[in-house]
Amino acid sequence: xxxxxxxxxPFFGYALPYERGWELVPEDHAGAITVTGRVLDxxxxxxxxALLELWLGETGTRGALDRRGPGVSGFxxxxxxxxxxxxxxxxxxxxxxxxxxxxxxxxxxPVLTRVYLEDVPDPLxxxxxxxxxxxxxxxxxxxxxxxxxxxxxxxxxxxxxxx
Amino acid sequence: xxxxxxxxxxxxxTLLRAPSRPPLLLKADPDTIELTSPVFGHHEVAExxxxxxxxxxxxxxxxxxxxxxxxxxxxxxxxxxTLVEIWQTNAAGRYAHPVDRHPAPLDPNFTGAGRCLxxxxxxxxxxxxxxGAYPWRNHHNAWxxxxxxxxxxxxxxxxxxVTQMYFPGDPLFPFDPIFxxxxxxxxxxxxxxxxxxxxxxxEWALGYRFDVTLxxxxxxxx
Ligand SMILES: [Fe+2]
Numbered sequence: 001x002x003x004x005x006x007x008x009x010p011f012f013g014y015a016l017p018y019e020r021g022w023e024l025v026p027e028d029h030a031g032a033i034t035v036t037g038r039v040l041d042x043x044x045x046x047x048x049x050a051l052l053e054l055w056l057g058e059t060g061t062r063g064a065l066d067r068r069g070p071g072v073s074g075f076x077x078x079x080x081x082x083x084x085x086x087x088x089x090x091x092x093x094x095x096x097x098x099x100x101x102x103x104x105x106x107x108x109x110p111v112l113t114r115v116y117l118e119d120v121p122d123p124l125x126x127x128x129x130x131x132x133x134x135x136x137x138x139x140x141x142x143x144x145x146x147x148x149x150x151x152x153x154x155x156x157x158x159x160x161x162x163x
Numbered sequence: 164x165x166x167x168x169x170x171x172x173x174x175x176x177t178l179l180r181a182p183s184r185p186p187l188l189l190k191a192d193p194d195t196i197e198l199t200s201p202v203f204g205h206h207e208v209a210e211x212x213x214x215x216x217x218x219x220x221x222x223x224x225x226x227x228x229x230x231x232x233x234x235x236x237x238x239x240x241x242x243x244x245t246l247v248e249i250w251q252t253n254a255a256g257r258y259a260h261p262v263d264r265h266p267a268p269l270d271p272n273f274t275g276a277g278r279c280l281x282x283x284x285x286x287x288x289x290x291x292x293x294x295g296a297y298p299w300r301n302h303h304n305a306w307x308x309x310x311x312x313x314x315x316x317x318x319x320x321x322x323x324x325v326t327q328m329y330f331p332g333d334p335l336f337p338f339d340p341i342f343x344x345x346x347x348x349x350x351x352x353x354x355x356x357x358x359x360x361x362x363x364x365x366e367w368a369l370g371y372r373f374d375v376t377l378x379x380x381x382x383x384x385x
Binding site: 001002003004005006007008009010011012013014015016041042043045047049053055056057058059063064065066074075093095097099101103104105106107108109110111112124128152153154157158159160161162163 | 354
């Protein structure tokens with residue numbers, strides 16, 4: 001019998017984030033990319049107390065929590081800033097997408113989505129009408145930077161997933 | 164239904180944050196990365212991180228307790244070497260978080276955050292103090308029942324669970340829209356730890372048991 005989910009609440013900030021949790025690869029890692037954006041609520045206002053977790057599908061050589069030394073971690077965690085902003089520095093994933101979980105006060109369970117780095121033929125993307133499809137595709141901004149906003153509710157609401 | 168719905172109007176923060184569309188149901192295939200999960204190494208988590216009463220020079224005030232249990236998958240099998248993180252208020256109901264404005268004292272000897280990895284039996288164990296109830300601004304005279312926040316990974320990203328563990332017999336249960344957001348009363352009961360005299364250590368600490376069962380993963384045969 002599954003244990004029910006409860007909200008992460010507003011007070012996780014001193015417990016769950018860890019040092020350089022957003023850096024899945026060191027700064028000098030060849031081919032590193034940055035995924036950045038904002039989390040917005042149904043009124044289009046920033047969500048300043050969300051926690052994002054990024055998963056690439058493999059733990060990597062760097063470990064999941066350890067940020068010392070070279071190599072790649074497959075897992076990152078980033079709390080949003082007062083403007084709702086977050087960022088991850090990561091290696092390019094083997095898949096066309098990265099998995100993203102968002103927790104927040106007011107979310108009684110997390111929302112799960114995917115960050116596609118390119119709009120490519122893909123079973124999930126191809127099943128969506130264009131407006132919804134667009135919510136899953138990050139926007140390339142200069143070299144190696146991808147913008148991906150999470151809209152929890154309302155206009156441009158992100159496509160959330162379950163399995 | 165086990166999990167609370169996203170929109171639970173009595174908990175006001177859900178009004179602008181609950182997605183308006185149900186999540187898209189995706190068919191998983193063996194390459195789906197959401198069916199895997201980060202693996203946490205023992206070198207990444209130190210043993211003393213499971214004892215929240217030894218993080219400062221002195222001992223925290225409050226009722227010393229142990230909280231232990233097992234992390235299980237939907238088939239009841241232990242989830243081994245998985246990361247369990249907890250956070251909570253001090254005995255007075257105050258979080259060591261700058262955003263917490265509750266006029267209750269901070270305890271210089273208590274931060275209230277801990278983590279550990281489960282053993283080969285899926286077992287975890289924390290030493291801490293009993294957290295306090297605290298007020299919040301959701302509605303007039305709103306108080307959260309005492310709880311410990313839990314974060315658990317499991318073997319698939321789809322199993323990832325953040326929840327709250329409550330204490331038996333709390334008089335605030337009927338008034339708490341977060342606890343009450345779980346529609347099924349039987350499922351709600353699964354959020355309440357059990358007092359366990361056998362886990363209680365004489366002359367030292369009361370023992371509470373709290374087992375966590377993670378959701379089914381899509382590739383699991385039911
Ligand atoms: Fe709390």
